Amino acid sequence: MENEKEFIEKVKSEVSAKITEMLDSNAAIKQVAELNEKMKTAATKAEIDAVKAAVDQLGLDIKANAESASKKAGASAKEQVVAFLGQKKSEIEGLSKNKSGSVAFDLNLKSAGTFTTSNVDAVGTNGISILLSDIEPGITPTPSARPTVMTYLNRGTMMGSYVVYAEMKNNDGGAGNTAEGSAKTAMDFDIVEAKSDAKKITSYIKTSKEALSDIQALSAEINGELLVLIMNKIEDDILEGGGTNALQGLSDTTNVSTAYSAGTFANTIANANIYDVVNTAASQIMTAEVISGRPAGFMPNIVIMNPEDVVKLKLTKDSTGQYLFPVSLPGTPSISGLTVVPSPWLTKDKFIVADSTKIMFRVREDVNISIGYENDDFTKNLVTILAEARVAMYVKSNHKKAVVYGDITDAIVALDPAT
Secondary structure, eight states, rough: HHHHHHHHHHHHHHHHHHHHHHHOOOOGGGGHHHHHHHHHOOSSSHHHHHHHHHHHHHHHHHTHHHHHEEEEEOHHHHHHHHHHHTTTTTHHHHHHSSSOOOOOOOOOOOOOOOOOOOGGOOOSTTOOOOOTTTOOSSOOOOOOOOOGGGGGGGEOOOOSEEEEEEEEEEEEEOOOOOOOOSSSOOOOEEEEEEEEEEEEOOOOOEEEEHHHSSSSSSSHHHHHHHHHHHHHHHHHHHHHHOTTTOOOOOOOOTTTTOOOOOGTTTTOTTTTTHHHHHHHHHHHHHHHHHEEEEOOOOOEEEEEHHHHHHHHHOOOBBBSSOOSSSOOOOSSOTTTTEEEOOTTTTTTTTTEOOGGGGSSSEEEEEEEEEEEOOHHHHTTEEEEEEEEEEEEEEOOOOOOOOGGEEEHHHHHHHOOOOO
């Protein structure tokens, strides 16, 4: 009996001393004062068991918050005491049963810190918190220039794979003045058929069904990007096309257009510049003949250049430093009545001047999107998204002189006597 009293007094003394120390170090610990008072007045094993039961309850309370509490560097004094007593529960239980031994009370209380944005634990390797960020919806697409040239062409549709047309060729004779009783002037010609076939332009992407479902706006962005790629390729083909499966581009001076020629302006324009090149190319078209002595009557209405060359044109000055490029009203810029069409798909230092009504652009299949499976895509939850179009572009042989293609630097050299 005496040993039990000594044990009780020893435990009471140690616990009371520690709690007193905690009370003196941090006012928040006063919340456990009631437990301290019960420990001081406990005189029997039953009363100690009651304190033990209170400790058990504190252990249950802290269990639910143990994970988050352990991460908080600035945990409150009350939370630290509760956690400490929970850790010492088994040792206190051992003392009450064995009536001997001691418990080491080594509790370092940590004062609460200042909460800053560094306390936010972000998810992910980049460490960017959604709580500290504005989320912009959607996906920013890859920048791409807008195709422009095709909007100026003679557009239409085609119902089959080919456009077949007939041209008048090999004209002989003509019209003449005829005296009374004399033979009249005769003429004849041949009719030659020609054709142009639709070319297919395609692009596709393979993706998973999960990506389409889980990534916001992905489907719309894919469709939009495929559409841009198809339209860009059509524009590139219109200007620089060539090859078996491509359109014959306007730069093809064998089949589609006519090479620039300085003609009567050769070596006659001092200090020649881009402005002079454009005007002499327009003159070449307006004075073109389809048959010897017979003007074709073409009227140029567009000049296509790389955007960098358009800027050079705008910066062209005369000998007094005055800009030669005329001031245009707001809207589409023009020069000498020709609409300036900048296109990054045309090679730098090249130009095309044309009567665009003679450039035929026909659509067999407009750009369309389709989705399907290939191989074992179905069992892998993969889908293929395909975009394609079928178009034809041609300039009839009788109209080749309505389109002039050339090199700006070479044309300036041909015009300027000093070069």
